[in-house]
Amino acid sequence: MTKPPSGERLLKLREILFNETDETNELSMGEIIERLRQEFGPGFEFEQRAILRDIEDLTNQRFEIFVTRGAAGKKYYSHKNKRFEQYELRLLINAILSARFITKKEAEQLIEKVKGLTSKHLAAKLPNPTHYESSIRSTYQQLRYEIDQIQIAINESLKIKFQYGKFDIDKNFVLQRNGEFYEVSPHALIWKNDYYYLIGILNGEEKFRHFRVDRMRNVQCTEDFFFKADINISDYINKSFNMYAGKEQWITLKFKQSLVNVMIDYFGLGADMKKIDEAFGWLRVKANRSEGLVRWLLNWGSDVKVLEPRDLVEEIKAEIQKMNQTYE
Incomplete structure (x- = not known):
């Protein structure tokens, strides 16, 4: 022996x-x-x-x-003192499961690695990816590498180039601008609504644009340096609706009090809010004026009414008329 x-x-x-x-x-x-x-x-x-x-x-x-x-x-x-508590590992796995930009195979691999951070007995009690599969997942295998390229460019203040596209009715991915490359100064990479978004400024423009990272292709980090705009990204994101870019504007809403928590979720506890009567509340806040804002407001039907600005009221009315004509 x-x-x-x-x-x-x-x-x-x-x-x-x-x-x-x-x-x-x-x-x-x-x-x-x-x-x-x-x-x-x-x-x-x-x-x-x-x-x-x-x-x-x-x-x-x-x-x-x-x-x-x-x-x-x-x-x-x-050995009892694991690196992570059980609830912390569950949070990590739930985040992986909800991230639509990760492919199914990558999600399964990541979850197995997370489970390896605790004992096999406790790992068996963590969520199983086959039970929580999202209906929509990215199929673009290069995404994980391109996210790294974007983050390097943000850290080093370097411009990036990429192609951008979306799916057509036949579920084919089609590049926009006939495959022409976008050149963008990347300011932030954020996770919103279960997707990664790039916030950046397109060459020749001054305002921010948002790009879904899973719709970007062939990301390249250039050697061109840029100066980052002085902006509070967290504040900017809170004012953007469904990651649509737009001009910042004061809006005033009347809403049913049953939506108080919805308003707080979107605008934060710092929003100017007060009670009108037993049924309705009043809200005044700065938000990015965009298609996303209009669609979000229409989502609540008669439970939310725009009071100001007047041009936003007219835009909402026009969209409601279009909806009525669609169903006539």
Whole structure:
């Protein structure tokens, strides 16, 4: 019988305790030795004294190992202090599951990696990707690499070039501008409505535009430097509706009080809001005037009424008339 190298034995012991033990699952010394034999194969000898030294060494390396006593004083060993709490891993997996820009295969691979951050017993209790599949997922395999290119360009204030497109009625992806490249000064990469968006300024323009990253193709980082605009991105995003760019404008709304939380979700607790009567509330806030804003307002039907500005009121009325004509 031969003894395995002490370093390999220690690493394998750490792996066994991490993967197979937690708050409710422990291993006895005999079970640890049996697991080591399974890992190293027949012909290897494992002494209890050597394993106890390994346990002491791991503890000194801040890999905390708990020892409890069972019946007849039998000792059991476990590693309970995982890098992440169970609820934290669940949050990470739910974020992966809701991200439509990630392909199904990539989502499954990422979730398996996340599950590897805890014991196999606790991992079995985490969400299964096959049970939470989104109806729409990206099929563009290069996306993960292009996100890195975009982030590098943002960090180094370099312009990027890319093609942009969308699906047609036959579900074919068609490039816009006959495949011509867009040249953009990228300011921020944000995750909104389960998609990644690039916020940037197109060459020759001054206002911000939004680009769905999963609709971008052949992203290239150029050597052209640009000066970033002085803008609070978080504030800008909060004023954008469904990631439509537009001119900032004061709007005043009358809304049913049942929508108070909807208003707070979109405009934040800092929005100027007050009670009109027992049924309605009043709201005044700055928002980006865009198609997204109009569609969001129409979504609430008669429960929300635009009071100001007047031109937005007229735009809403015109859209309602078009809807009426569609159904006549």
